Amino acid sequence: xxxxxxxxxGATFRCExxxxxxxxxxRAGIGMPYSCNTGxxxxxxxxxxxxxxxxxxxxxxxxxxxxxxxxxxxxxxxSPDGDCRVKFRxxxxxxxxxxxxxxxxxxxxxxxLTRDISEFSFRVDDDLDFRPGQYALLHVPGVEGPRAxxxxxxxxxGEWRFMIKAAPDGAATGWLFDAAPGATLTIDGPYGTAFLKxxxxxxxxxxxxxxxxxxxxxxxxxxxxxxxLEDRALHxxxxxxxxxDLCDASVLGPAAAGKAxxxxxxxxxxxxxxxxxxxxxxxxxxxxxxADRLKDCEIxxxxxxxxxxxxxxxAHEAGVPSNQLHFDEFY
Numbered sequence: 329x330x331x332x333x334x335x336x337x338g339a340t341f342r343c344e345x346x347x348x349x350x351x352x353x354x355r356a357g358i359g360m361p362y363s364c365n366t367g368x369x370x371x372x373x374x375x376x377x378x379x380x381x382x383x384x385x386x387x388x389x390x391x392x393x394x395x396x397x398x399x400x401x402x403x404x405x406x407s408p409d410g411d412c413r414v415k416f417r418x419x420x421x422x423x424x425x426x427x428x429x430x431x432x433x434x435x436x437x438x439x440x441l442t443r444d445i446s447e448f449s450f451r452v453d454d455d456l457d458f459r460p461g462q463y464a465l466l467h468v469p470g471v472e473g474p475r476a477x478x479x480x481x482x483x484x485x486g487e488w489r490f491m492i493k494a495a496p497d498g499a500a501t502g503w504l505f506d507a508a509p510g511a512t513l514t515i516d517g518p519y520g521t522a523f524l525k526x527x528x529x530x531x532x533x534x535x536x537x538x539x540x541x542x543x544x545x546x547x548x549x550x551x552x553x554x555x556x557l558e559d560r561a562l563h564x565x566x567x568x569x570x571x572x573d574l575c576d577a578s579v580l581g582p583a584a585a586g587k588a589x590x591x592x593x594x595x596x597x598x599x600x601x602x603x604x605x606x607x608x609x610x611x612x613x614x615x616x617x618x619a620d621r622l623k624d625c626e627i628x629x630x631x632x633x634x635x636x637x638x639x640x641x642x643a644h645e646a647g648v649p650s651n652q653l654h655f656d657e658f659y
Contacts, residue, residue: 330379337418354424357427363658364476365519367388372416373400375398375416376399377413377414378412379413383402383405388402424519426456431514432453443570448504449487457483460523460546460551461478461520464490467513469503477542479517479518479542479543490542522630524554525626529560532628534563537610541566545580549581549583552583562584563589564580565592565593566593567613567631568595569595571601591617611642614639625652627643627653
């Protein structure tokens with residue numbers, strides 16, 4: 329076990345063998361900035377002042393030769409070889425509402441939702457809380473490095489569920505989609521800051537592309553469970569490429585589905601398509617549908633990196649304040 333001291337603020341925390349500096353900081357309740365937790369966004373960079381670390385991922389996309397020369401490392405990938413002195417800023421908004429922890433989990437069932445998305449249910453050792461919209465890291469047997477997947481359910485039933493899209497030749501999804509009930513793995517969480525903000529009085533807009541559906545379903549269910557939909561509207565937009573990629577409002581669960589306005593859209597349709605709903609990129613569909621109302625809403629979104637970039641641009645052009653946009657940066 330290593331002792332990590334942050335010279336910017338003076339906090340000291342322990343890092344277990346094999347853990348990373350970011351996750352150890354969050355487990356200690358320290359608000360170290362981050363987003364993806366997989367080495368892709370770079371939000372968790374820190375300066376190493378003393379000691380040595382190694383990256384668990386050999387080629388994290390957000391780390392460069394320039395970072396190495398400046399002795400800057402990625403908190404989500406850096407595992408210390410011993411005691412270290414580091415330097416990073418802390419921010420209140422990154423202090424975890426529930427401190428993450430690893431736990432053993434057993435696969436109890438799989439439900440197919442669309443052509444290539446299924447919901448996986450795992451029974452966990454404990455019933456640790458999480459916030460609607462957060463994610464966890466799944467350590468899949470035989471696969472190097474964890475994978476980040478968002479929960480689709482609400483806490484309290486002894487299970488954590490994830491809506492996961494099969495990736496062509498994906499090692500992690502290959503194992504998951506082939507696994508039978510009873511298979512076990514380690515789930516580490518919860519993580520993420522793009523969770524439901526129940527104190528906001530604004531109407532709620534959810535945008536999901538592909539397996540970005542999972543956190544949006546959790547947020548919709550959380551809003552319904554908290555009674556938020558009694559005095560505010562819920563608009564849910566879900567995009568796919570073709571009809572077999574889509575689902576309907578029932579995926580939100582009875583309480584949220586009965587309150588939500590659910591709009592499915594296809595990005596592209598052929599001349600022989602039977603689709604008569606909205607078409608085009610999801611951010612354009614939302615902009616056309618919501619127009620001037622968008623700036624007065626609390627907006628949550630998840631999906632491919634290209635979609636995330638376009639949604640941010642669309643929201644900016646619509647005059648949406650940045651503090652009303654909630655998303656975790658996955659690439």
